[in-house]
Amino acid sequence: MSTSAGSRAEQTLLLDDQLCFALYAASRAVTARYRPLLDELGLTYPQYLVMLVLWEQDSISVRDLGTALQLESSTLSPLLKRLEAAELLRRERRPEDERSVAIRLTEEGAALRERAGAVPPAMGNAMGLTPEQDAAVKQLLRLITSNVTAG
Amino acid sequence: MSTSAGSRAEQTLLLDDQLCFALYAASRAVTARYRPLLDELGLTYPQYLVMLVLWEQDSISVRDLGTALQLESSTLSPLLKRLEAAELLRRERRPEDERSVAIRLTEEGAALRERAGAVPPAMGNAMGLTPEQDAAVKQLLRLITSNVTAG
DNA sequence: CCCTAATCAGTTGTGCACGACTTAATAGCG
DNA sequence: CGCTATTAAGTCGTGCACAACTGATTAGGG
Numbered sequence: 022m023s024t025s026a027g028s029r030a031e032q033t034l035l036l037d038d039q040l041c042f043a044l045y046a047a048s049r050a051v052t053a054r055y056r057p058l059l060d061e062l063g064l065t066y067p068q069y070l071v072m073l074v075l076w077e078q079d080s081i082s083v084r085d086l087g088t089a090l091q092l093e094s095s096t097l098s099p100l101l102k103r104l105e106a107a108e109l110l111r112r113e114r115r116p117e118d119e120r121s122v123a124i125r126l127t128e129e130g131a132a133l134r135e136r137a138g139a140v141p142p143a144m145g146n147a148m149g150l151t152p153e154q155d156a157a158v159k160q161l162l163r164l165i166t167s168n169v170t171a172g
Numbered sequence: 173m174s175t176s177a178g179s180r181a182e183q184t185l186l187l188d189d190q191l192c193f194a195l196y197a198a199s200r201a202v203t204a205r206y207r208p209l210l211d212e213l214g215l216t217y218p219q220y221l222v223m224l225v226l227w228e229q230d231s232i233s234v235r236d237l238g239t240a241l242q243l244e245s246s247t248l249s250p251l252l253k254r255l256e257a258a259e260l261l262r263r264e265r266r267p268e269d270e271r272s273v274a275i276r277l278t279e280e281g282a283a284l285r286e287r288a289g290a291v292p293p294a295m296g297n298a299m300g301l302t303p304e305q306d307a308a309v310k311q312l313l314r315l316i317t318s319n320v321t322a323g
Numbered sequence: 324c325c326c327t328a329a330t331c332a333g334t335t336g337t338g339c340a341c342g343a344c345t346t347a348a349t350a351g352c353g
Numbered sequence: 354c355g356c357t358a359t360t361a362a363g364t365c366g367t368g369c370a371c372a373a374c375t376g377a378t379t380a381g382g383g
Contacts, residue, residue: 032292043313048199120361141183149319158312162194168300271331
């Protein structure tokens with residue numbers, strides 16, 4: 022910023038200089054904005070993400086769900102139990118490998134997809150980015166995730 | 173939906189199209205990367221953010237801390253209690269307004285700042301963004317937060 | 324001056340997140 | 354074939370987040 026023009030941005034201890042805080046604050050703000058929309062579907066935000074995966078690919082293992090969402094089984098197991106209690110999905114051991122559990126949508130879970138269709142447009146509108154900004158920030162976030170997850 | 177070039181990005185139900193998921197995944201990945209660094213300081217990530225604020229402005233109220241970090245007192249109160257138990261700060265009712273509680277660093281808490289100085293450069297390096305990318309993503313994240321927090 | 328409304332910090336209950344661990348089942352090497 | 358290492362899902366403990374609420378205190382209008 023001031024003197025040394027290093028290859029990196031200044032790295033102070035000021036809160037508002039921290040990219041990590043901008044990320045953390047934005048993530049929580051966006052989740053908060055989703056909440057009323059998802060309340061109408063009876064879902065929390067992480068539950069909504071699980072349903073997104075299932076609407077794309079039904080009958081997925083807990084393991085593959087964890088890979089898609091980057092979540093541990095210790096997070097997913099209780100969450101899936103709640104979605105099962107809500108009658109949105111079923112869990113059954115795979116006969117060909119009894120270690121694995123297949124997650125399948127119920128009719129009710131599959132039907133919820135239609136009502137969920139209104140959510141992404143509403144949120145896109147709330148975020149108020151141009152398509153170019155949306156694409157740019159998505160790409161940069163993936164770059165960060167990739168860089169930070171490696172080594 | 174597929175063809176029409178509307179003013180917004182496509183709004184499907186595919187997980188990987190969702191900006192919200194990119195945000196959520198990046199935020200958790202970054203926090204995870206911080207964890208070993210902060211473990212050495214004996215801090216969690218939200219505790220680290222609180223300390224950042226206190227290193228900037230000592231003797232701050234719980235309310236103003238909440239404004240800075242966009243966190244509720246129901247989140248901050250237990251967190252501050254843990255930091256007080258760790259001897260990093262003290263809480264005392266303000267004589268001039270007994271509703272308010274002033275948070276003050278202990279010597280130990282103030283001293284931790286030096287060791288924390290290594291954290292932002294290490295994380296900046298891990299994220300691996302150019303200064304331009306860093307600035308761009310910070311600006312976009314603030315725009316999202318601002319848009320989504322309004323109305 | 325009183326008294327009602329607003330403000331502040333904190334408690335409680337629910338649901339993530341994640342590390343450390345457990346249990347069960349399978350893979351694959353000798 | 355037998356045995357050990359690996360894998361899958363789940364439990365448990367800790368610490369956020371946040372809504373709904375409580376209790377104490379102060380502000381400000383009538």
